[in-house]
Amino acid sequence: DTDAKKQVIIDQYYELLEILEEILKHQPYLFGNRPTLVDFAFAGPFFRHFFSDFTPRKIMQNFAPSVHEWVARLWNCTSDKMMLVDDNFPPPNSLPQSWSRLLSLLPEYFEYYNLN
Numbered sequence: 001d002t003d004a005k006k007q008v009i010i011d012q013y014y015e016l017l018e019i020l021e022e023i024l025k026h027q028p029y030l031f032g033n034r035p036t037l038v039d040f041a042f043a044g045p046f047f048r049h050f051f052s053d054f055t056p057r058k059i060m061q062n063f064a065p066s067v068h069e070w071v072a073r074l075w076n077c078t079s080d081k082m083m084l085v086d087d088n089f090p091p092p093n094s095l096p097q098s099w100s101r102l103l104s105l106l107p108e109y110f111e112y113y114n115l116n
Contacts, residue, residue, distance in 0.1 A: 013056065014063065016105065021064035023098045028073060031096065035077060043074040051075075 029035045050056035060068045
């Protein structure tokens with residue numbers, strides 16, 4: 001049913017915003033003080049599908065302001081701005097603890113992706 005699918009997508013959006021907000025309210029990028037390819041890969045679809053559309057953008061601004069700022073920061077990112085920050089990148093072969101909830105969404109996302 002279309003309404004049920006719509007509600008699943010809305011719920012997933014809110015859950016993802018909640019998880020990203022928890023990460024990004026403590027640091028400017030997903031892995032710390034500098035953007036990585038992960039930031040750009042993640043933020044690209046965010047910009048096109050959520051940031052550029054009025055309704056999801058307003059939800060993002062109100063529910064997850066740090067996520068909104070992150071997308072804007074990446075959209076306006078230049079190499080000279082990136083060189084001005086200290087790097088606190090996690091050690092090799094480790095992920096920040098804050099990523100555990102984000103990674104737990106992958107099975108559900110891949111299931112959704114395969115159905116569409």
